[in-house]
Amino acid sequence: xxxxxxxxxxxxxxxxxxxxxxxxxxxxxxxxxxxxxxxxxxxxxxxxxxxxxxxxxxxxxxxxxxxxxxxxxxxxxxxxxxxxxxxxxxxxxxxxxxxxxxxxxxxxxxxxxxxxxxxxxxxxxxxxxxxxxxxxxxxxxxxxxxxxxxxxxxxxxxxxxxxxxxxxxxxxxxxxxxxxxxxxxxxxxxxxxxxxxxxxxxxxxxxxxxxxxxxxxxxxxxxxxxxxxxxxxxxxxxxxxxxxxxxxxxxxxxxxxxxxxxxxxxxxxxxxxxxxxxxxxxxxxxxxxxxxxxxxxxxxxxxxxxxxxxxxxxxxxxxxxxxxxxxxxxxxxxxxxxxxxxxxxxxxxxxxxxxxxxxxxxxxxxxxxxxxxxxxxxxxxxxxxxxxxxxxxxxxxxxxxxxxxxxxxxxxxxxxxxxxxxxxxxxxxxxxxxxxxxxxxxxxxxxxxxxxxxxxxx
Numbered sequence: 001x002x003x004x005x006x007x008x009x010x011x012x013x014x015x016x017x018x019x020x021x022x023x024x025x026x027x028x029x030x031x032x033x034x035x036x037x038x039x040x041x042x043x044x045x046x047x048x049x050x051x052x053x054x055x056x057x058x059x060x061x062x063x064x065x066x067x068x069x070x071x072x073x074x075x076x077x078x079x080x081x082x083x084x085x086x087x088x089x090x091x092x093x094x095x096x097x098x099x100x101x102x103x104x105x106x107x108x109x110x111x112x113x114x115x116x117x118x119x120x121x122x123x124x125x126x127x128x129x130x131x132x133x134x135x136x137x138x139x140x141x142x143x144x145x146x147x148x149x150x151x152x153x154x155x156x157x158x159x160x161x162x163x164x165x166x167x168x169x170x171x172x173x174x175x176x177x178x179x180x181x182x183x184x185x186x187x188x189x190x191x192x193x194x195x196x197x198x199x200x201x202x203x204x205x206x207x208x209x210x211x212x213x214x215x216x217x218x219x220x221x222x223x224x225x226x227x228x229x230x231x232x233x234x235x236x237x238x239x240x241x242x243x244x245x246x247x248x249x250x251x252x253x254x255x256x257x258x259x260x261x262x263x264x265x266x267x268x269x270x271x272x273x274x275x276x277x278x279x280x281x282x283x284x285x286x287x288x289x290x291x292x293x294x295x296x297x298x299x300x301x302x303x304x305x306x307x308x309x310x311x312x313x314x315x316x317x318x319x320x321x322x323x324x325x326x327x328x329x330x331x332x333x334x335x336x337x338x339x340x341x342x343x344x345x346x347x348x349x350x351x352x353x354x355x356x357x358x359x360x361x362x363x364x365x366x367x368x369x370x371x372x373x374x375x376x377x378x379x380x381x382x383x384x385x386x387x388x389x390x391x392x393x394x395x396x397x398x399x400x401x402x403x404x405x406x407x408x409x410x411x412x413x414x415x416x417x418x419x420x421x422x423x424x425x426x427x428x429x430x431x432x433x434x435x436x437x438x439x440x441x442x443x444x445x446x447x448x449x450x451x452x453x454x455x456x457x458x
Contacts, residue, residue: 001027002150006105008032011065013094015058015085016072017044023148024070024099025053036061038085058085063092071096073144073168079195098172100163103149105175110155112177113162113287116170116207117184117220119334123272124184124280125164126308131288132160134301144169160291167194167203177210180287182218184279186225187333197225205229216290220279221247237286241279249286251278256285264299270314271307274341310437312338318448321346321408325444326421327437332360335423339364342417346370346404348397348440351424353377358384358423365389369416370407372400376428396429397436401443418444 004027014024017039028035029052037053039045045055069089071077077086077096089096104112115125122145129141140152143163155161160179167190170176186204194200208217208229218237219230221244230236240247249258254267256278263285266272272281281302288298307313313325324342329335331354339345339361349358350373358381371391373381378393385391394400397420404418420440422433430436 001030002103002106002152002154004028004031004033004102004106004150006031007067007102010034010067011036012068012070013037013056013058013061013063013066013085013089014048014053014070015039015083016075017041017048018072018074020099020148020150021070021072022047022051023150024102025051027102027150028070029053036066058083058088061088063088063094066092066094068095068097070102071098071172073098073166073172076193077171078193079199080192096172097174098169099148099150100143100165100169100173101175103152103161104173107155107159107161109157111157111160111179111291113160113180113182113291114165114176114178114207115163115182115184115283116165116167116204117182117226118187118189119337120184120276120280121164122328123277123308123311124182124283125162127272127280127284127302127305128287129162130305131284131293131298131301132162132291134304135288135293135297137291137293165207167200170203170206173206175210176207177212178207178215180216180218180290181207181211182283182287183207183226183229184220184283185223186229187223187331189331189333201225201229205232208233216287218283218286218290220283222275222279237290239279239282239286241275241277241282247282249282251275251282254278256282263295264302266302268303269305271305271312272302273312274337276337276340277312309441310433312341313437313441315441315444316448319409320412320414320416321405322417323444323448324417324419324421325437325440326419327426327433327440329421329423330354330425330433332356332358332423335421336361336364338419338421339367342415342419343367344369344413344416346372346408346416346418348372348374348400348404348418348420349422349424350377350381351375351422351426351436352428353380353424357381361423362388369411369413370404372404374400374422374429375424377424381423397439398443401440401447405444405447 035053037048132139138159145164221227240250310327
């Protein structure tokens with residue numbers, strides 16, 4: 001655990017007491033800070049009090065004596081309207097920061113690899129962490145990926161923090177100056193929180209703002225907005241998953257190439273299918289090499305990468321059918337990446353639809369054998385599919401998976417994939433995408449258990 005000794009005697013207000021918020025309370029109290037905390041949930045307030053925080057509603061706190069507001073990334077501080085805690089802090093001139101800012105203050109000598117992008121950042125972060133650890137380097141991996149940064153072990157100059165950072169976290173980390181900074185891609189997302197696309201792009205671009213001379217910047221150029229950012233950087237490694245010859249490192253088919261040189265053949269990397277994952281691999285290769293890791297070590301680590309749950313996770317292969325859990329795909333852009341990897345597809349989709357629905361996926365409709373629709377968006381998705389794709393409104397995930405399994409099993413089509421890639425949020429029927437993906441995995445393993453097929457292993 002990080003101990004925030006630099007905040008000893010300081011007064012900090014921690015707003016939002018999820019995993020990262022409670023880790024922040026614990027780290028600040030251990031370092032001798034005066035901690036005031038609040039969350040709308042009573043059980044979380046009770047836990048923060050047990051850890052040593054003073055519980056106060058932000059509307060009743062004396063903000064004149066507070067040195068900083070440590071805000072959970074999920075709580076708005078600008079758009080669409082600032083949370084009351086953020087509003088009070090701004091009036092009082094109190095700095096608004098996140099837990100990553102506290103990490104940087106406590107471990108200034110450690111190296112930082114920071115990864116952002118609309119899609120692919122979790123896989124890329126985990127892949128880089130896997131490469132570093134395979135190479136025997138001391139590293140901690142987390143941030144938006146799941147592990148709260150103040151739960152990390154303290155690292156010095158020989159260590160590296162590998163951080164997945166969302167646009168929200170980037171706005172709350174003004175001191176961020178990564179040794180290696182990666183922007184994978186940009187597509188419209190979280191626009192309400194950033195006041196529109198321009199604000200979202202500006203938040204992503206902050207990952208490069210404080211980089212020192214000699215630091216490494218890596219940018220994916222497979223979309224126009226990220227490519228435009230690459231053109232603003234004096235020194236940049238451009239990457240592509242689509243054989244873009246303007247890239248320094250790109251994938252050509254399954255091969256990762258640099259100019260005319262083949263760096264690695266990704267055909268053996270079973271957990272990294274598709275052009276988007278080839279771009280992720282290009283980013284990881286560039287980052288690891290910049291950190292001094294040899295190319296052959298990087299290649300072996302890419303091949304042994306176990307993948308991430310809920311991100312095109314190969315759950316099972318049975319009777320010639322692959323069962324893939326892509327529950328993390330909560331928007332059409334993420335689902336597009338999965339649909340491009342497989343055919344024919346028995347597609348389980350739906351939930352709480354985002355703006356634009358699945359209309360952008362029409363070029364991939366010919367890959368879909370049948371769609372099994374769930375959740376609030378079922379009727380709307382069905383209208384978009386129309387006569388182009390046979391579809392069934394199933395209501396619940398359990399019914400959809402059972403129906404898709406039966407059809408795939410009956411039809412025996414070569415290369416068939418039963419794919420959960422919802423193109424929608426999960427909150428209409430589940431607490432989060434992880435719960436949705438876990439339900440899918442459990443049901444698939446029940447359906448495919450037996451002597452002839454079972455859980456797939458990468």
